[in-house]
Every structure is written in structure tokens, then in C-alpha cells.
Amino acid sequence: MRNAAISDALAKAGLVLLPSPVPAEVCPPEGARVDSCSPADGRIDEAVDLAQPDGLERFDEAWLRLATRMGLFAEDGTFLFLLGVTLDPGNEYPLWTPVRLTEHWNVSGHNAGTISGPIGGGLLTASTDGEVIISGTTWQNGTASAVGVPHPYRAEPIRRDSRRTAATTPEAEPQVNLALTEIDRIDWNSYQCGCGRSAAHVADMLRKLVSATTEAQVSRIELSNHVEIQSFPTEVAPAALSVLVAALGEGLHPAARHKIHLTLYFCLGEEEPVMVDGIPVSACEDAARQGLWQLYRDAAAGFEAAALVINRIRGERERLEHFVSRLEDPPKWVESWNFKPKDVDS
Known part of the structure; x- marks a missing residue:
């Protein structure tokens, strides 16, 4: 049957x-x-x-x-x-x-x-x-x-x-999913979501995103108007980005990885740095910087949005250009290197 x-x-x-x-x-x-x-x-x-x-x-x-x-x-x-x-x-x-x-x-x-x-x-x-x-x-x-x-x-x-995958067999030590662990650590009820409610439901959205195994599952998760609104990060954005950056080191579905890149990109768009002892501090940018080397790996693997995130991190433009120049077989996004942030769609 x-x-x-x-x-x-x-x-x-x-x-x-x-x-x-x-x-x-x-x-x-x-x-x-x-x-x-x-x-x-x-x-x-x-x-x-x-x-x-x-x-x-x-x-x-x-x-x-x-x-x-x-x-x-x-x-x-x-x-x-x-x-x-x-x-x-x-x-x-x-x-x-x-x-x-x-x-x-x-x-x-x-x-x-x-x-x-x-x-x-x-x-x-x-x-x-x-x-x-x-x-x-x-x-x-x-x-x-x-x-x-x-x-x-x-x-x-x-x-x-x-x-x-092999490490999840009964004979092996269980692997820790850092993104899911970070979700469990954060008190989401203490943050306000961009939709005006408590950010508790954001945790559920993030959990579904990092656990998605199909493109269809990813397409049903929309972080816009929750984590960021028209490129302005919301109150819960730094906490959400700490989860997303942790997820970049996991075996994500490509569509989920792309959505994470875009969310990072938009949150960095209109963030206003706070001056601390004369030094500009940006919570979302600091979160993105924690995943910098994985972003470079993703950019080399063909994820253009990862390169755009890097390009928005202060002080990274020169290193990114050097990185591009050293790629023996550059991905397609390099052909349009003079891209504009406004050209990226969610």
C-alpha cells in the first residue's frame, strides 16, 4: 500500500x-x-x-x-x-x-x-x-x-x-545546537516586538527558521515587522540577531541561511550607534560581527547577501575587497560588485 x-x-x-x-x-x-x-x-x-x-x-x-x-x-x-x-x-x-x-x-x-x-x-x-x-x-x-x-x-x-548527522546516532555524543540553546537562554517576554506585542512569539519564529528543512517552511517565516521595520531594528533585534549569528554555524537549509543574511542586512541598515566614551557602539552591528568569518565563508559559497552584510559592518570594506580579489573562482555576485544596498529585495 x-x-x-x-x-x-x-x-x-x-x-x-x-x-x-x-x-x-x-x-x-x-x-x-x-x-x-x-x-x-x-x-x-x-x-x-x-x-x-x-x-x-x-x-x-x-x-x-x-x-x-x-x-x-x-x-x-x-x-x-x-x-x-x-x-x-x-x-x-x-x-x-x-x-x-x-x-x-x-x-x-x-x-x-x-x-x-x-x-x-x-x-x-x-x-x-x-x-x-x-x-x-x-x-x-x-x-x-x-x-x-x-x-x-x-x-x-x-x-x-x-x-x-553521524554525530546524532545513539553511539555518538549529542551535538549542541547553539542557536536553539541561545533561544532558550533569552527572556523574550522582556522585549517588545516590532508588531507591538511581547517578543515571546519571535522565539517561536526563530526556532522554526533555524530548524527548517525545506524552502516552503522557510517561506512561511517572516521576520520583517517583528525584528526590523523598513530597515530600522526593533527593540528585540539584538537578541534575535544573537540567535541568527549562532545559527550561521549550523547546517541550515540554504533558504534559511539567505533569510538570516537578509535580516542581518536590514537590521544594520538604519541602526543609530550610541556613543560610549567617545566610541560608537551598535548592538546589531556588534552581533553581526560575531559571525564575521562565517559570513565570509557564506559569501565565498555564493550568498550575495552575506557579502552585503559584511559591507555594512564598519571597517570591513577594505578586507572584503581584498577577500574578493583572492577568490580563484569567484561566485556570480562578484560580477556586480558595485551593487547598491537598495538593490537587495527580501
Whole structure:
């Protein structure tokens, strides 16, 4: 019954469910976050403008090009698709599922403007030998990318997340999620939210954001008008940013990482420093500075908003320009280095 339901859902997208076993050498799904990788890890992007009337079809074509180029398909056309827990509630975690394309198929989904995946829940695929992982990601500027990484076991971001996943097994010491620990430490009722209420609900929003595993979950969390209002930080902003900066060191979903970058960026926009002994002190900027090196890593991995946050931290412009000049394979945002803060949309 379970396999029949899964098979029927996949068939509607033109995918055939196969009974093949999944080799042990394939990267665990929880660690297969190729969007965290950089060109130095071998990352390849195929970008598509989803605003085009045939944007989803163009994405399917881009995914197929990349999949063919990188060797996603086995000789018989088999590859692995990540089946989420929504369709397969009998499993606590998403599972790699062997599938094959039929003559008429789509992996982008049917929701215009976003890559929802063939059955909803996103798009993540891998080769059966574990040598290739390709994901589908929607960006804030209305474009989408098929993002591929070869030899994922060599990519440090994936190795790090895989180690973190392995550390949650019963045999290993439990890992501490610093962001969740920071949420529990703060007395949120002592702060006022930008919406006028107690900031207790902000803690729930932050907890959902740092724990999100899909783009859809991230899209339902809106920090604007709570943590900041039109780039003016609210009373609770410094406390919220201390959580978000702690979260940058965790294995976040790429959409959650991007939202954190934007929240930092907007909070730094119109913050008025307070003079202490003749020295300007900015609580939000100080919080952002605590995550400075992770912001540089994120910028190198292709997150433009991370570079914009760095650019708003006093004294960092020169170092950021030096950093950009030393990138052997700069990400796409470097091409428009003379960007304006007003050009970034939430």
C-alpha cells in the first residue's frame, strides 16, 4: 500500500519507482546540501529565469543538461530522488529513492515561480554511485538554479554536515545546537516586538527558521515587522540577531541561511550607534560581527547577501575587497560588485 501510494505520486511527474537498493556510499540526505558548497568544491550552476512563461520547462531542461554532463544517470537511467517524510510518513527522515524518467516528465513541479519538486517538498537528486548530487533551488531574485557537486564526499560543507548527522546516532555524543540553546537562554517576554506585542512569539519564529528543512517552511517565516521595520531594528533585534549569528554555524537549509543574511542586512541598515566614551557602539552591528568569518565563508559559497552584510559592518570594506580579489573562482555576485544596498529585495 505504501509503495503503491509513492509510485502513483511519482508517476504523475513521469518518474518510475524502482525496487533497487540504495548503496551505502551515497551521501546521507541530511548532509547533501550542495547549495552550501562553493566553486572550489566543484559546484556547477545552471541558472534559469522563472519569470519567463516557460520558466519551469526551462529549468527541467537545465537540470537534464547538468545531470547528463555530470553523470547523474546510471547506464539504465536510474538515479536517486529524495523522498520527503510528507509522502512517506512511515520514515522519520527523508530517504533516497531509486527512480527513472519516463518519456514525459518534470522535476521542477507545477508551482510557477518556485522549484517545488516533482511531488512537492523540493528537489534533491543523486547518482546511484554517490559521485554526483544535484539540487534545485529558487533564489530571491526570481531565478532558479540546478546546482551540482561532483565527488560530494570531498566537499568540506557536505563532509561537515555529514559528520554532524553521524554525530546524532545513539553511539555518538549529542551535538549542541547553539542557536536553539541561545533561544532558550533569552527572556523574550522582556522585549517588545516590532508588531507591538511581547517578543515571546519571535522565539517561536526563530526556532522554526533555524530548524527548517525545506524552502516552503522557510517561506512561511517572516521576520520583517517583528525584528526590523523598513530597515530600522526593533527593540528585540539584538537578541534575535544573537540567535541568527549562532545559527550561521549550523547546517541550515540554504533558504534559511539567505533569510538570516537578509535580516542581518536590514537590521544594520538604519541602526543609530550610541556613543560610549567617545566610541560608537551598535548592538546589531556588534552581533553581526560575531559571525564575521562565517559570513565570509557564506559569501565565498555564493550568498550575495552575506557579502552585503559584511559591507555594512564598519571597517570591513577594505578586507572584503581584498577577500574578493583572492577568490580563484569567484561566485556570480562578484560580477556586480558595485551593487547598491537598495538593490537587495527580501
